[in-house]
Structures are given as structure tokens and as C-alpha cells.
Amino acid sequence: MLITNEIISNFLQTRIATEEICAPLTQEDYVVQPIENVSPPKWHLGHTTWFFEEFILKQYNPDYKEFDSQFSYIFNSYYESVGDKILRTDRGNLTRPSVEEVYKYRDYVTNCLSEFLDDNLTEEISSLVTIGIHHEKQHQELLFTDIKYILGNNPLLPHYSETFEENLIEKQKSKWIKIPEGTYEIGHATNDFCFDNELGKHKVFLHNYKISNKLITNEEYLEFINDGGYNNFNFWHAEGWDWIRANTIKAPLYWHKIDNEWHQYTFKGLKPINLEAPITHVSYYEAFAYAEWRGLRLPTEFEWEVAQDYFDWGKRWEWTESAYLPYPYYKKAAGALGEYNGKFMVNQKVLRGGSVVTSKDHTRYTYRNFFHPHLRWQFTGIRLAKR
Amino acid sequence: MLITNEIISNFLQTRIATEEICAPLTQEDYVVQPIENVSPPKWHLGHTTWFFEEFILKQYNPDYKEFDSQFSYIFNSYYESVGDKILRTDRGNLTRPSVEEVYKYRDYVTNCLSEFLDDNLTEEISSLVTIGIHHEKQHQELLFTDIKYILGNNPLLPHYSETFEENLIEKQKSKWIKIPEGTYEIGHATNDFCFDNELGKHKVFLHNYKISNKLITNEEYLEFINDGGYNNFNFWHAEGWDWIRANTIKAPLYWHKIDNEWHQYTFKGLKPINLEAPITHVSYYEAFAYAEWRGLRLPTEFEWEVAQDYFDWGKRWEWTESAYLPYPYYKKAAGALGEYNGKFMVNQKVLRGGSVVTSKDHTRYTYRNFFHPHLRWQFTGIRLAKR
Amino acid sequence: MLITNEIISNFLQTRIATEEICAPLTQEDYVVQPIENVSPPKWHLGHTTWFFEEFILKQYNPDYKEFDSQFSYIFNSYYESVGDKILRTDRGNLTRPSVEEVYKYRDYVTNCLSEFLDDNLTEEISSLVTIGIHHEKQHQELLFTDIKYILGNNPLLPHYSETFEENLIEKQKSKWIKIPEGTYEIGHATNDFCFDNELGKHKVFLHNYKISNKLITNEEYLEFINDGGYNNFNFWHAEGWDWIRANTIKAPLYWHKIDNEWHQYTFKGLKPINLEAPITHVSYYEAFAYAEWRGLRLPTEFEWEVAQDYFDWGKRWEWTESAYLPYPYYKKAAGALGEYNGKFMVNQKVLRGGSVVTSKDHTRYTYRNFFHPHLRWQFTGIRLAKR
């Protein structure tokens, strides 16, 4: 548990960091929702604020005066416990409250909460603030990926930044890390913050396996494309094959072939593919198909967690073969916060690691990220394993 | 044909009027497209500008330097002749060009064109400018109705104006106007501007009929609702019945029942229904069902045109029983402008008159407006007829 | 009004004729519904029977014992007045009642009704029997076209008959029939049977026009295909263009290109296209696009009716430019039979004439057939007109 000063400063820094991510945006960029999974930046700003207001200020501060009673309806995400919420697909039609108003809402709640915390930081409240901070850090990452989608699907392909380097090259030589069979411990066990889905340290038996010390590069993935990987059903799950055909998918997201050369939309605009950089913005279906084509496989999340000490990670979320399921001792949190993780534990795959846009101090080696297998607007990459 | 000064001043006034409609908007209001038929205000601003640039400046001014070569792709609407256009449903995801940039684009084209016209106003160009002006006036009306939709579907129900009165009460006593049977002339025949779909003066035989001098009021329509009109299939077309059930339609658009009293969202915000005001925001299906319930019918567009001298009109677009079809001597214009009307002449109904948000000097008694029968975001009303 | 013997014999012949259409079917052919518009033959057999049972026997014969009380639910089509009906798209999943059972139901109702009519043929009942006969004749035509669809979309392309010739060649030389402008009378005016949508003789003013004495042939239509007619948006309605692209339509229904030669599925199986035969199985969108390509147009239903004496018709339903709308004196019939026509008078086009599978004595020159503009499983053809 952090001491008061530390937690308040952490809270304030997190609030500022969120706003810094949005600094390059025009007013208009804040509003739209081009696909269901991409929320308007304005909504992220409001929703992370609502979280602190709803779960702390309104519960613990009897003197708290709500900023606007309608905002709960607008900025709730998926917490059924808290009341009506607007349909998710309607988020992108909300022109009011304005961006300016949302920033006022942010300031108001940030100030109210930091004042309140000065005198009222019980352990219970501290724990809620910590959750709220991590919740906001998750949305910081989503802000990055949603902004990239909004700009990267605009025909003008505007730049987000001239300096943000998203392609972090791994210099090491590729080699296999061997892990011997045995019973290993899995899950979060320190006093540091974690989400409920990581809890319940438990044992998993792993057979001998090897895992690569390096992510798959664009160059390696291009060989798969050039070898007709997207045209050969043998490498694909039946549902993956249907998905690439229904959506005429022939390359990772943000890839464009111009004058017969592959380019990639990045935060710095459209650039020729960097062959040495790790592949990114692939779906699980593509990651799996690539592995099949290589005659190899993706690691399980347990294999990843056990071996993670032997390689660098954090550049790309790494698809695992594991489905997102509860750990043996999983208990969902009480109340609305219990909706955070458990109710999504079906039809999704686990990703491990972290990415170039994951907030500092947010991820850890026990962290379990999860997405549907067809999604690829996150910075997702491929690490291979084998027996 | 207007003389030079007149046409330039008309052009400039039209450009200003468009921008005045948008004056009450926040930056964010310009961007979204909540349903396919409602375009973002920013898009209307750009598209009406593109029309002058594409069809006049780029064709007739060899010195013209395009503002931005990508805007053609962004601001084309449905002109297949002019090249690729973005998918209509994607208009609402275009955060760039920014509102500011679009206004710059407007200013640039407005200035270039008015300078160009000073010395080059041939009859051919004059006729294109006139079309462009009327095209922009059509979009002025759409701006009003699209803005109403954007604000009226926001949970905060923001006001557009504190003074704009959209409910224009008709004071006259209701009575039937009798028109004797005979052959009547239909269509536009003066030298004034009109669209190609009004042209080809021709004869239509009409049997004796009576047409009301007054639009149906909210009070009259409420009786239909209260009598279970929305629950009795006998009054509805099969497709209308399917439509109200699939969309759980129980009242006109923008009607809300609050504490057992009907309210209506207006440009001035949410207000109790004004019983004396004409009903508005009904679909053709509802207009037809209402007439059936009354044992009466909607007039045809020919009956309307012949009788229009005997009543006031222009408060509401009036659904007619006529399908939108070519007149006997219809010829579609050459080139891209030929796509203006003809290709929509199937599956739509004709509306006559004009509405409270129709631009001045834009409508006339031969004007043929047309919409699909289920649409109701326009200011649409009901006038009845009988034998 | 027919006298008793005549009407009973007419009734019995109609019942037999329906069953003869189904004679070449296997038991399995009776059951399926490959698209929403194509009903299972078994359903047609039951539904035409239910019509006599529901509207005559159950209403007028107090001693009548219903064959099976659940059949009303199964064999109602679109009569909302008569109670619950199964969803239209579920008709093709009804394996019970069996074909045999449905034939028993037919025999039972045929016998009950013919016995009942012997002693009870009032004018009112006679009129209902006549409607029932014509209703069944309509379904005889649908049986033909639905059977063609069921067989013609089976990969085995089974034959329906070795002798049924559906391609009736017109031998006459093509020429234009000139009709002078004037006021003409339209609509049904004799005492013979007709549907309510033909009634109300009334006047229509027609301007000078010319109409072809001959339907468009396969050869003529092939020129349109070979000239890229399906690839040029200029010839198409916007909705027609969307339709051909969404469904990758490149030729009329039942056309197959095999080894670079066009073939057509017919009741006699797959055959090379007969160039001299009239084109058939085209949608209104295709008929319109063909006319546009020729620089001509489709006639209105009024032009067709006025000129019909000067050409042969009845080989193909002919698309007209007219929308399906009520005549000036249209009154829908009372009760459930009022649902026969009126409620479909929106979004459909009128077809005139009759086809090679229209039952004898069923069509007439005032007959108004109607279908949605994209449908083409009927025997539909093209006749052109011009000023």
C-alpha cells in the first residue's frame, strides 16, 4: 500500500498522462467511433473520470456534489450494476458534452478527489484509488490504439507525432530457450497491485518446451504472405478462414501496398515497412496461421509466464494459445467491480507482455490481457514455441 | 437568367446563409453521422463547396489551383462519374479535414469563384452557378434536419436556438376544396430555375376530388394514437406494419412520453406537444395509416399541384400518394449532373410543398421532393384528400 | 355470374389443374423454400385449400367439420385478420403435415365444398368461390415459377418436363405502334371477374407515344451484356446498381456461361440460349437499364393497356414504368379479403400481360400484376416504348 502522498501524486500523474496522450488531437478527433471496439477519445476521458466519481466520491464523500447527473448514463461502459448505459455503438454520436466540458469534468473530479484524499485515505479508499489508476492506465493504452485507428483510417492519413517510434527493433540473434518439464507456479503473489484475474497462485504442470527469445519480424511475416499464406486454408482455423474471406484480409492491419511495395501506417504517418521490426497488428487467427505455416505453434500463457525471465518483452502484446479462463482459485470481486474481468471469460484469447503504448508501471509478467481472436487494432505480435 | 451582379450576390448570400445555419454548433457537432441518412454538418459544408469547385472552377478556369486534391474523394456524394468516393456510412468517421480547414476550403472556393465570375459569366457558367446555388439550398435544409437529428438524439437534448419556431400554426378553419374533373397541365414551364425532374409540361386527367385546406394537427393525430392506430394492421401497408414492429414505433419521431404527457424535441429543446400545430416527422407509412383510419386518403402529387393555389403551403413537406417517377417528357441532364434526380426514381414517394427549414426562394409549386417511405427526419406532414 | 354447374365444374377443374402441375415432383420437391419468395409446393397446395375452407366452408356451412384445427395456423399466408400465422421464412421447414396428408386435406375440402355448393350456391357464395378459383390460379403460376426455382438451383439441374416449351418465339417483324395523344379509359368495366385493384374505370391522359409490337429477344439483350451493360452505372438506378454489385449479377436468372457459351436452365433442363426467344427472368432494374442503354424507355401501365390491342401478349409478364398504386376509385374489399391487394401498394412495380405459365382464363388486359423491382424468378420480359 502506498502512503498518502505517493498515491495522490500517482493519481495526479496518471490524470495528466491521459491528457498528454490527447494533446495532438483536434477537437474533432475526440468524437468519433469508426468501429465498435474503438471508442471516442472524449469518451475515454469521461469514462475514466466517471470511475473515480462513481466508485469513490459518490460512495465515500457525503458532501460531494455531482458534476452533472446525466454523465453517469453517458460514461458508464459495461457496468450493468450501475444503471442504464447508452448503447456502445452510440458512443460515437455524442457531440455533447463538448470536449471542453469533459475536460472541466475531469478537472472537477481530479480536484475533488485529491482534496478528499488528503484527509480520508483509508485503506479501503486507497485500494479503490489504485484500481482507478490502473483502470485509467488501461484506457491510456486504448487511447493510443483508438487514436491510431481513427487517424489511420482517415484518407488523409494524418500524423499523430513526428517522434513517437512504435517499431522497436530487437537486436538479439534468434534462438530457442529450453524449459524442462515440471510443476510451476503461476499467478500473482506479491502485495503489489494486480487484477482479480491474476490472483490465486497455483501450480501448472508443463512438459518440456522451447520458446523463442525473439518476436517474429516483418521480414519473416512477409515470407508467409509471399508464400500464399492468406490463400491456403490448411494453415487456418475454420473461423479464421471465414474471417479473412469475409473481410478480404490479405495483410496485417495498417499495411498498404503502394507501387508494389508494402507500407505501414504509423503514428508518424505512412512509412515503408521496416523489415527488421517485429510484426504487429495481427489477429490471433493470423498469428496461429503463421505458426502453422512454420510448423510451429504459439506458447500457452503458462509457458510464457514461466519462461519470461529469459527474454525481453513489452514491445508487443503476444498472442498465446490459451483461452481466457478463470484460474483455479479465481474469485470475482464484490459489487460492480466484479464485472471487471470475470464476465469476459469466454471466447477470448490471452495475450501476455505489454506493448509500446502500455503505460509505465501498468503491466507485469502475471498480467493477463484478453481480446477476441479476430481483433488487431492493438499492438499485437507473435512469439513462437515448440516441443 | 440573372445578370452578373445579381447572380454573384445570390451566390455569396447563399454561401453565408449556409454558414449561419451552423453558427450555433460546437466543433464536435460538425463531425458525426448517427444514421446513414444524416450526414455530418462538416460534410455538407465541404460537399456544397466541392460542387462549385468540381463542376465550374476545375472545368472552366484553367488557372484554378485545387485547394486539396484529396477533397474530391472526401466530399463527393453520389456522383459515380466523378471518381471514387468514400463509403456513405464512413462520412461520420472523418475527423480530418478539421472544421477550420473546411471553412478555409469554403472561403477559398467562394473567393476563387466570385473573382472568376466577375469576368467569365457566360450563359453556360451562369446556369451551372444557379444549379450550384440550388444544390446548396437543398443542403441548407438538410443541415437543419441533420442538426436536429444529431442534437435530438443526444441524451442531453441540447437546444439549437431559443427563438427558432418550427411549429407554425394554421389558423384557418378546416374545409374541403373541390376541384372539378378535367385535363390539367403539370410541370414547370417558366424560365426560372427548376430541376430536371419538374420539366416537360404535360397534361394529366384528374377526376373530381376534394382536398383539405389545412394540414392535420397534433391533436388530430393524437386521436389516432389513442385509438390504437399503431396496433391495428388494417390501417397499414404490409411493409409499413413490418417497419413499425421491427422498430417498435409508437409515435412520430422526436415524441417522448414523460409522466404520461407527450413531449416533442424541437430546436428550442424538449416542449409539451402543441395540439394546434401541424403534425410533423411522420413517415409516409404513418401518413397513409392515418388517412386509412380516417377513411380518407393522401392526394396525388398532381391533385396537389392543381389545387395548391387554394391553400397555403410551405410549413411542412406533404407526403403524396404518388411514387417518384419520370414525367412523360423527362430527359436526364448530360454528364455528372444527370445523376441528380433520375437514378432515384424508384421506391420513393413524392413530397410537395416545402417546410419551415426550406431555404427562401428554393421551393415552388412544381417542386418534387422525394424520400423513401419510412423516413421521417424531415419536417413531413399530412394533408388529406377524398373523392 | 356463372350458373351452378358451370361454377362447380370450374372449381373442380381448377383443383385438378393445380395437382397436375405438381405431378412431376418427387415427394421431397414439395417441402423446401430456397428463398423467401419461393414457397414450398406443399404449402401452395394447402394454402389454396385453406382459402376455401376458411372463407366459405367455415363461414357458411354450420355443419362443416374442420379437417384439422392446426392447419389454419400453418396455411394462412398474409391474412392478419385470420389469426396467428407461422413466419414466412419458416414455411420451408414444415415437414409435417406430409404431402400425402395435404392431398387428403385437398380432397376433403374439394369434396365438402362441391357437395355444399350443390344446394347452397347463393350469389354471395358464388362470388367467393370465384375469388377462390382465381386465387388458386394465381398460385398455379407461382407453383410453376417456384418449382422452376427449386429445380433450377439444384446442382443436378433436374428436368421438370421433356415437352414443356417455355420459350415462345415471336415471328413478327419488330415495328413501332403509334398511339395519338388523348384521354383514354383505364380499368375493368365488364361483369367478368377481376381483382379489386383493376376496378374503378377512369380516365387517363396520354401524350403521343410509340410502343413496340415485339418483346426484346435474347439476342438483343446479349448485345447489352457484351457492351458492358452490367458494368456501367449510367444505365442503372442507384438502387439497381447497388443490387447488381451486392449480388454480383451479370446476366438474367438461370443463365450460365459454360465453355464461353451462354446456357439457360429451362423446364426441360439446361439448354443453349435461343437467340430468337424473348428475354426472360430479368428484374425491373435490368429492364430499365436495358432501355436506358437503348436510349428508350419502358411503357407505363396505361400506355400498355391502351395499346395492347395492337400486339400479342401473354408470353411474358412485362415490366412497366408504373409503380403499383391505387386507381382513383379504388376501394379495398371488406374483411380479410381486403388484404388481397391494397396493402401491397408501395415499393412495387406493375407488370402487365401474362406468361407462359399463367393459368388459362386467369389474365386479361386490365390485370395488374406487381413485384418488387429486384425480383426475377417470374417469367418477366421487356417491351420498349418511346415518344
Added chain:
Amino acid sequence: MLITNEIISNFLQTRIATEEICAPLTQEDYVVQPIENVSPPKWHLGHTTWFFEEFILKQYNPDYKEFDSQFSYIFNSYYESVGDKILRTDRGNLTRPSVEEVYKYRDYVTNCLSEFLDDNLTEEISSLVTIGIHHEKQHQELLFTDIKYILGNNPLLPHYSETFEENLIEKQKSKWIKIPEGTYEIGHATNDFCFDNELGKHKVFLHNYKISNKLITNEEYLEFINDGGYNNFNFWHAEGWDWIRANTIKAPLYWHKIDNEWHQYTFKGLKPINLEAPITHVSYYEAFAYAEWRGLRLPTEFEWEVAQDYFDWGKRWEWTESAYLPYPYYKKAAGALGEYNGKFMVNQKVLRGGSVVTSKDHTRYTYRNFFHPHLRWQFTGIRLAKR
């Protein structure tokens, strides 16, 4: 490996058993496909035959004369390797080949194969025949469940049999079986037949757990319904909650509330719910929600496999919490048979056990059945576990 006589007799018995399942059907029952997952019985008959023809006779018997070269196209299911197949949703529109023809096809292939096997039963062929037999046994189970769906969704609710008892009551008292923590072996390890997804005996570490010796009964499940289980989002996955609301699900499949009493459609027709019988026809979402409501959970497939010796099973397929994933040593079979299992290993849940309609000698304790979480037309039930 079975000796020749044994395998041929096994083959012949399997072929007969399939046909016996279909004995109560009318000709029409064989044809329809009411939902995508339910195939027409005729298709099952053809497809299981095609399997033997395609993978054995056509590969190994150079003298084999194909029954009909078009059948491969019609009766392929999902084997992309073998060529074009008709769209799955079109299976239900295939009225030809007729049922009679399909039975001839069956007899032809059965005879050809049994003759061929007399002299050519190599180990390789024997292994393929064995796969074919098990493949056909899988389809025997699907025949039962698909027939139940076809009849159970017919408004006449016809009986399949007067004697087939699908509700097998468990008489034992409910109690918890305790399994101590440790490393357990999982997977198929004998020489008997199994599918590739069971192979690769491997170790799994399990923590202490308890598993019920008894399936949940209708009575227990009714308490969940009566307690509002279908109206409380807390018990449901987010996707499960969306699913029950989109489909207005309020009870298991085949349950009907009549005069305030719950009934269930069974092979013997509509019957009042038997309170003592195990619940069946629930989706994974419902099984999970029920467990949540009880404060308990579903077992993993490994917990089930380790404990299975201590309880009876085989009455109902039992949903597990496990996602369908490859075992550590999973290798998909070479060639087309490799498409049997591996390509479905995403987005599905594992079911263990077997059901009242599973063919004799077909299931075993290592058998991994798998379905999407919303499906419930199989005989699926609930067994609970806890720490």
C-alpha cells in the same frame, strides 16, 4: 486392430444402425434444415456414405466406378481439401437426389466397400474404415438431435417414437467426490480407436477439488428460473447475457409453459417436465449462469476425466469450463482427415461424457466433444464442481 470379419461386420452394423434411426421419418422429414447447425437427415445419410467412397474406394480401389460424380460436391461437409462444396446453409434446399436415390447410393457403397474389404483389408485401409465407422457414429448422434429439432419445431409436435425414453433418472443421492491435488495423466493411451484430439498422453496438475456424483435435475434448474436467474445479469457472461436478451431465452430449449405448467418436447411428444430427470438442452451460457447462481462452478475437462471413475456418466453431454484447445503433443492427421478436429480449436467449449443418443461403443472417458457456447440442440447437461 480388429480382424477382417470383425471390422466388416462392425461396418455393416453401423450402416444398418444409421438407417434404423431414420426409420420413423416421413420422406419429407429427410429434407429440411431449419437452422444452420441442423442438417437434413438425407444429407447425413449421403455424407457418411461419401466419406467411405471418397477416402477409401476412390483412393484404393482402381476398379471402383463412382456412383454419381456430382455427389462429391453435394455431400462433402467441410473438407476444403476435397474440392468445392455447397454452402452449408443450402443443404436444406436440396430436394434431389431423392431419399430413394440416397438409399441406393448407400447400398451401392456399402456393398462395394464390403466386397472390396474381403480381399484388401490392409492395416492402412482398416484404420480408415475404423475412422469411417466412428465418423458415421458421430452422425448417428447428430441424426437423433437434428431429427428432434426438425420435429420439435414443427407446430404439430409429431412423435418420433412411443418408447424412446430420453430422460434417464439418476437414483443416487447427491454427494461431493473429493479429489486430492497432484499431477494426473490425461489423454488416450490404449490401442483402441480415438480421435486425434485425445492423443498425446500428458500430465496436468490439479489442485484439490470436489465434483458432484450427480447431474443437476430439472427441479433444481427450475429453482434457478423461478428465482429470476434469466433476469439477473450477475450470473451471466457478457456474451451470454446479450445472447439471452437477443433471443428472448427464458428456459431450456424445448421447454413450453402451458397453462402455467412447464412442458418439454421429447421424442415421445410434449410431456410435463419430469422433475427428477437431469436438466438437458441448455447452452454453456446457461450451465455457467446456473453454477454462478449456486455459488459453484463447472469442472474443467481434466477434473472431469480424473474423477470420472467415481460417477456414472453417459446420460448427457456435460459442459466443462475448458475451452477446446490442442493437447501439448497434439498433431493433426495428414491430408483431408487433418481437418477433422484441429481447425475447430477456437471459440468452442469442451463437453465430456456422452448422451442418451450417443452410439454404443462410440464414446469413452477421454472423448472430447466440442460446441459453441450458445448451442443447445444436443443433449447437454450440468455437473457441478467446487474447491
